[in-house]
Amino acid sequence: MGSQVKNRPQSIHGWVAAELGTRIVSGVYAPGEYIPNETTIGEELNVSRTALREAFKILAAKGLIESRPKLGTRIRPRKYWNMLDAEILSWCFESKPSPQFFISLFEIREIFEPAAAELAAKNRTEDQVAKLSDAYQAMENAELGTEEVFSSDLEFHLAVLEATNNEFMISLGMTIQTAMMGLFRLSSSIEEEYKDSLPDHRAVYEAIAQQDAAGAKQQMFELLADSKENLDYALKHFVE
Amino acid sequence: MGSQVKNRPQSIHGWVAAELGTRIVSGVYAPGEYIPNETTIGEELNVSRTALREAFKILAAKGLIESRPKLGTRIRPRKYWNMLDAEILSWCFESKPSPQFFISLFEIREIFEPAAAELAAKNRTEDQVAKLSDAYQAMENAELGTEEVFSSDLEFHLAVLEATNNEFMISLGMTIQTAMMGLFRLSSSIEEEYKDSLPDHRAVYEAIAQQDAAGAKQQMFELLADSKENLDYALKHFVE
DNA sequence: TAGTGAAATTTATCATACAATAACATAAAG
């Protein structure tokens, strides 16, 4: 009896963190609410207190929970959640996110990506321009229908990020990119759009190479505009 | 004998996480390098394996380290570090950050704060306008030389964030704000600037209230420009 | 040379005991 669960990934504490993390972001446990005490919930999940506490530390590190002796462990207010964390994002995707979730994600992306391109145009080194060129070439050569389509696209955007030489930009961009990629992989309209987006990518690359900050920003903005139908797709297929 | 250390905060695992986190961001352990195995470093720090492992989970959750059986625990490449995490930032501040660190932080701020104001002008509700108004009033009434100067300023910027109704913006903005505040508290030039910045704050508030997105963005940009000498201060006093 | 398998090292998990904390109730003192 008790809790039956699907796939236990690598480690148990990892699985517990994912299980509880998903419960939290999906609202099973609401902010302010207290999680049952460690021994109780440990029995419910059939894990030792040790493993459970290691999971708690993970969740606490991401701002989701807060533990105090005598009081217990409770869910922190949403505004303290580290939403731009890869794991939290993946837990959100598993939880039938609200439309607002996707809208917000696209809003951030529309702010962030052009800004990254602008910064890259200002800060990039010659080496980084070369890498960017390689990444663009890989996109041109990618065979439709293969995984290459996604990986080369991802590679290009990561090359832009690195060219910003701003570690915060890089950190932020990595999580946003991978989140978006996870979404795009499920979208069907990708194949056709891919060819069409090549000129846009080239324009971004060239603007960065020429240190044309305003141009890079603008070109990236246009690139994003074209892929915006993915938002519609997400809204249709992911929200309940 | 052994390791002598200053202040052990609340919990031991919390202290260990801070201690090792600081070592990592300051480069004592370099990316790719392996940390001594759990029993060894546990003895060095005089903590049980239990507490040490809980600290490891915290660091792993923030992307700093990665553990594997037989191999051990090693520092992950910098690009996987969750740099926009409040704790990681505080560990960075304690470690004589490079000039590039501060420059990057200010770059990020200059991108996201105006974007947040713009978004707030678009998405804000009437309730949020009221809160923003209150926050501005508190700034006007704040007595110079008191903690109120900082707290009301912080309150205002947080109110802008909340008005974006974008949970990613809120999460991102909170960490940036608190990091900057920690810096400004140490700057001497704050007092004079404070009065001067009131009109700018008011302009931001009014633009948001009037749903003037472009205006809000522009006004916030100007507000930041005025406080930019704090960067000079940081560069002078924090870098070695 | 390739493949197979045993060994060794390290993390992962569990069980148990005890310490520390802080909320709450209770009682004592003013």
Added chain:
DNA sequence: CTTTATGTTATTGTATGATAAATTTCACTA
């Protein structure tokens, strides 16, 4: 009656020791 002190108790925090699991390494074999 209010305040202060004290003890009780529920919960997390820490320590220890034992065992399991993972996986790299390396020797051995075909």
